[in-house]
Amino acid sequence: MTTIILYTVLTLSIIGVLSAIVLYFVAQKFKVYEDPRIDQVETALPGANCGGCGFAGCRAFAEACVNKGELTDLFCPVGGNDCMSGVANILGIEAEKKDPRVAVVRCNGTCEHRPKTNFFDGPVSCAIAASLYSGDTGCQYGCLGCGDCVVACDFDAIYMNQVTGLPEVDDEKCVACGACVKACPKTLIELRKKGPKDRKIYVACRNQDKGGVARKSCAVACIGCSKCEKECKYDAITIANNLAFIDADKCKLCRKCAPVCPTNAIIELNFPPRKVVLTEQPVSAPEKPIEVPVSAEPKSSAI
Amino acid sequence: MSKLFTISPSPHVHSGDSVNKIMYGVILALVPAFIWSVVMFGLDSVRVTLIAVAACVVFELLIQKFILKVKPQIADGSAALTGVLLAFNVPASVPSWMLIVGALVSIGIAKMPFGGLGNNPFNPALVGRVFMLISFPVQMTSWPVAGSFGVDAVTTATPLAILKEGVKNGQPVIEIFKNLPTNMDLLIGNMAGSLGEISALALIIGGLFMLVRKIITWHIPVSVMLSAAIFSGIFWLIDPAKFADPIFHLITGGLILGAFFMATDMVTSPMNPKAQIIFGAGIGILTILIRLWGAYPEGISFAILIMNAMVPLLNRYVKPKRFGEVNIQSTKG
Amino acid sequence: MLKSFKIGGVHPAENKLSASKAIEVLALPKTVFIPVGQHIGAPAEVVVKKGDKLLVGQLIAKTSGFVSANIHSSVSGTVKKVETGPDTSGYQKMGVYIDVEDDLWDEQIDRNNEIKSAITLDSAAILAKIQEAGIVGLGGATFPTHVKLIPPKGMKAEVLLINGVECEPYLTSDHRLMLEHGEELIIGIRLLMKAMNVNRAAIGIENNKPDAISEMIKLAYRHTNISVVPLRVKYPQGGEKQLIKAVTGREVPSGALPISVGAVVTNIATTFAVYEAVQKNKPLFERVVTVTGKSVKNPSNYKVRIGTTISELIEAAGGLPENCGKIINGGPMMGKAFANTEIPVTKGTSGILMMPEKESKRGETMPCIRCSRCVSVCPMGLEPYLLMTLSEKQIWESAENEKIMDCIECGSCSYTCPANRPLLDYIRLGKGKVGALMRSRKP
């Protein structure tokens, strides 16, 4: 009995030793030199593997940083400036500072503002809805409300507001990785500079139809009247294709443009309430009764 | 025109087939066999079936409601079907509590943890059955004498068990056969065995019903039966004294039940005809292998479970014939 | 057993409600909106401007590339505006609005009803006429016909197949054309054969149209090189690859065009348009549209000017049924849903199908029960359940390896799935993504 055990143990040990030797040589032969700094950089990164930097994952980004030796065009939106300066330290170079950014959804076509014209009966996916038709409202530029952006976000930063049927971004959580921007088939989401105290002013509309058409389909559509453009002292607003755009880098958050918009398409967020103007300009009531889009009237506005 | 027209991607019509229809169709197809079991085992078979179905449905409901916290989907009929199949695979005399344990294993271990309907790799009813067989070997192999109407303690052995015992003791098959029911009895179901498996005839009627209703295709049942017949036939031809004939193998035990109702379980069978035939052939051969040389007299449950494990592999490597594939190869080669 | 294609296929309820209704000419509309992108390929360029006076058949937009098609005015009148308007999907597309005045035809067009059977033109001239007339595939695909008729270098067409299958449920416009204009169709076939220089043609017709089969056999009798092939009823027999397989037994290789096996397929309506264009000088500005549906009062086939809004057709057929929940452009298997009734008829509109409310909603989606029905009905031998999962999970490489691009979008899989899974929806999405991926790989 003891001999059997002895033999078993011996054979197993010999096999073990032999395999170890073989493995060692194999490992030597196939060893690839890797810059140890890649590991260091990787540890300095947040490890979210979200792809917000444009690389396949944090490791790929680390490799790119080390191999390139400089950090222009390389930025981890999740880690932000702190993280990038850490990376720069490891590589012994300077990091450029970038303004923190945050995602904003440029559509305010709630059920109330933008009556439904159709009923979409298909998979809950903006990509599929967009490939099929122009949307279940009169506006072919607006949010489809199926929440592809919500699914795309790894950080739980964007969620569907059940009342409005539109996605909303949680400024605290959003790391500006841009996943939602890519996911949205209507290119509604923009990464904007994070203002002081998260304040921001933007045109919540992408409708490029002529004023009349735009307004017909949505009460808060930008009609491209260029009143805001004239109002802005800092040339932050441009109008193209019947649509105004506020450049966050030029915008000084003076709040002059918002009240002049006849359709309340300009949204101000996280500002203290206006004193006088507020009563005259209720934030989002349509001025005109909503006109019915071409063929179908809404049964009820809250579907 | 105050109407919101529906918009959806094509196609805009549907065959009208549904999961419920399939599940209840299978249950309907099991009715003849159930009736026969009542004839043979009396109210006991009603008790076993009802308890198994109720237990499966209740467990699924509880798990969906309280553990997974999803909308209960018990109306789809899949849990009820698992219950019926579980009941059909146990002796009519099995104690109720054992059945409930079996149902718990079926639903709670073999089905729901994998994601419920459509995601379980193994046939839940069979997992429950095999679990019971291993845990309670005595009760699971005491077969009430057919027609004894619930009189306790009168038990007998299944034809396959008698055969196995006899062969083990070195008796020639012809001798053993003298103790066995005739082929006619076997076909009609006048023998000992699990509740639902005994009547090959009733099961075949159910199977044909499913084929006609296009609930299943012929590929799996035919390949199971054919391969079992051929494989057992080879040995019978080699030595008729030692091995039973293929007809006997086909109509005893759970082969027919397995071929038509267990192996064809959609969730755990392969996804295209080619793979289904390989799958069926594997089941047939494994069943006979276990019957002839295994420790258990019957092997269909194990055979199906083993082949269930192969399904992902089959799905991956055996592909349906693609349109235009041949030409590509011929132009390339 | 009659011929058919081999792999997969389904048999949806036929519901050919308007099969016995002769083609009627729809009254002229008051205004029309003619989009300039009615075909696959680049939209045509508008050549008229506001205020221009137009005659019926006058060119209003000309091709802007090889894969593109001319657009002609379908009415006479004044151009109201050149602006965007809703196309079939509800998106705003460029087009020409015309106020109708009178019905004055371009003098070039031969309005005589006499059938002109003598073929005087040569191949190049026929092709030029077809291109000039802006003819596209009228079965719904709207691929410019002249492009199809000119095989790529190194390939030669051997046989012309005419798709008289009309495998989509409800639609009957091709059926009626075969019954009422069989003779013109035969001339059209001969023109196409001459244009492509092929000496064999076969008309595939499904067995559920015995009258059309006997009519065409009778007419083709005089032409030994034109045969009529009755086919077993099976959807999607009208798919090009399926039709070629059914009629000739040849299988178009995966990823290749029908011409690679020497076949060119055109459909009945297109063939008729070819006849009119070449023999009568008449550009493509009207087509036959089936207006149908279970609760439609008067399901019929109408000859309609392109650009007429569908509401006028619906009125003509007895008005929008009370219970209509969905309007479909084409047949129920491959057609697209209309967003509203103010959308114009385009070259690709083969039918207008009104579905009752009850049938317009899909059933509840359940988990895949792995029944493999989708696999067995797929005419391309694909595994739709797998393709859907891969698209949903965005695993594009695997989807490509599983031949997602071979899918002909016939919808047999979604039609069959007992779990009501939106198989084709995701496969279509995947096809788009994989297609883009493959194009990006090419330099």
Ligand code: SF4
């Ligand atoms: S909201 Fe958009 S940008 Fe912000 S973290 Fe989520 S996916 Fe990234």
Ligand code: SF4
């Ligand atoms: S913002 Fe874009 S992705 Fe998000 S729900 Fe709206 S359409 Fe979909």
Ligand code: SF4
């Ligand atoms: S739609 Fe595509 S995947 Fe589905 S059955 Fe047709 S060809 Fe196959």
Ligand code: SF4
């Ligand atoms: S038909 Fe539907 S349920 Fe059946 S395998 Fe395909 S996707 Fe799954």
